[in-house]
Amino acid sequence: MKRALITGITGQDGSYLAEYLLGLGYEVHGLVRRVALEDPTRRFTRLEHLLERVTLHPASLESYPSIFSVISKQQFDECYHLAAQSFVAESFADGFSTMNTNINGTHYMLAALRELQPSCRFYFAGSSEMFGKVRETPQTEETPFHPRSPYGISKVAGFDLTRNYREAYGMFCASGILFNHESPRRGYEFVTRKVTSTVARIKAGQARELRLGNLEATRDWGHARDYVRAMHLMLQQETPDDYVVATGETHTVREFCERAFARAELDWQRYVKVDERFYRPAEVDLLIGDSAKARRELGWEPRYTFEQLVEEMVDADLRAVGGKEKEEG
Ligand code: G4F
Numbered sequence: 299m300k301r302a303l304i305t306g307i308t309g310q311d312g313s314y315l316a317e318y319l320l321g322l323g324y325e326v327h328g329l330v331r332r333v334a335l336e337d338p339t340r341r342f343t344r345l346e347h348l349l350e351r352v353t354l355h356p357a358s359l360e361s362y363p364s365i366f367s368v369i370s371k372q373q374f375d376e377c378y379h380l381a382a383q384s385f386v387a388e389s390f391a392d393g394f395s396t397m398n399t400n401i402n403g404t405h406y407m408l409a410a411l412r413e414l415q416p417s418c419r420f421y422f423a424g425s426s427e428m429f430g431k432v433r434e435t436p437q438t439e440e441t442p443f444h445p446r447s448p449y450g451i452s453k454v455a456g457f458d459l460t461r462n463y464r465e466a467y468g469m470f471c472a473s474g475i476l477f478n479h480e481s482p483r484r485g486y487e488f489v490t491r492k493v494t495s496t497v498a499r500i501k502a503g504q505a506r507e508l509r510l511g512n513l514e515a516t517r518d519w520g521h522a523r524d525y526v527r528a529m530h531l532m533l534q535q536e537t538p539d540d541y542v543v544a545t546g547e548t549h550t551v552r553e554f555c556e557r558a559f560a561r562a563e564l565d566w567q568r569y570v571k572v573d574e575r576f577y578r579p580a581e582v583d584l585l586i587g588d589s590a591k592a593r594r595e596l597g598w599e600p601r602y603t604f605e606q607l608v609e610e611m612v613d614a615d616l617r618a619v620g621g622k623e624k625e626e627g
Pocket of ligand 1: 384385386387424425426427476477478479487488489490492509510511512513515516517551576577578581582
């Protein structure tokens, strides 16, 4: 039985990955903040159904000794480093804490593994935000990075650290350059969930409008459940490498709204209001990923379509507010 350690296990990706690895027969461990362990009902909503089957360890990405302590007590075959301050808008509001957590946290994980378990395979959650002001479209593993937010900058640093540990110390370190990936477990601050949760509240008579920023922002949106399979595959290869994970399809925020409102039989134009407050100081251009390398070398491909993703998210939010989801067929 393989043993995996997941940082960020309480998040969207962490919970899907934990589920997936348990299904493959892994013993799954997670790093969580001590405050989360003390407040499980609020902090473990995505993990509730797995709590009996995973082992959680208190540690903070800001504290090297706490990470060192967990890694010194148990041998792990694989480590998936997903924890981060991952909301781009927040990184503009507080770039310093985003940098501290994302860069130092990654460095601490790598340094502790190097010291204690250099044979543990390491996955770093890179991001399409690293491409930022894109130099070519679609983006591949060869496309130069030009990050446009403190978050993007912190992810480039994490990516470079991961590659450096691979090259300098011969560790099995791989990075996924993941494009946006969503699901009914997405945080409410991200645009897709903000849209689907508000659609459901409007349908239930609990909200009257949806205020958004840039409707023309364009993203390559996949399903998180598909993307965690790619993370696992990266750590099963003979040699460590970096892979773009994307659908290769791109849509605007406006299109996402149209589809989400239509799923609930509502006209998006009646409810969506553009609000300057949700614009960002710098926006990334057209993001669209070319995942040919992952498809060829990992045998990975997405199973969800954009339409299925939107429908699953809207239906889940409608159920949550007690609204009626659209009948299938
Ligand atoms: O949903 P978002 O906040 O995601 P963003 O910034 O693309 O980042 C996500 O994907 C990255 C992968 O490339 C991850 F690395 C990152 O951690 C995160 O998961 O915003 C998507 C787009 C942006 O262009 C934003 O300007 O939607 C636009 N948008 C328009 N109105 C809005 C809003 N975004 C948010 N969050 N809220 C709005 O009201």
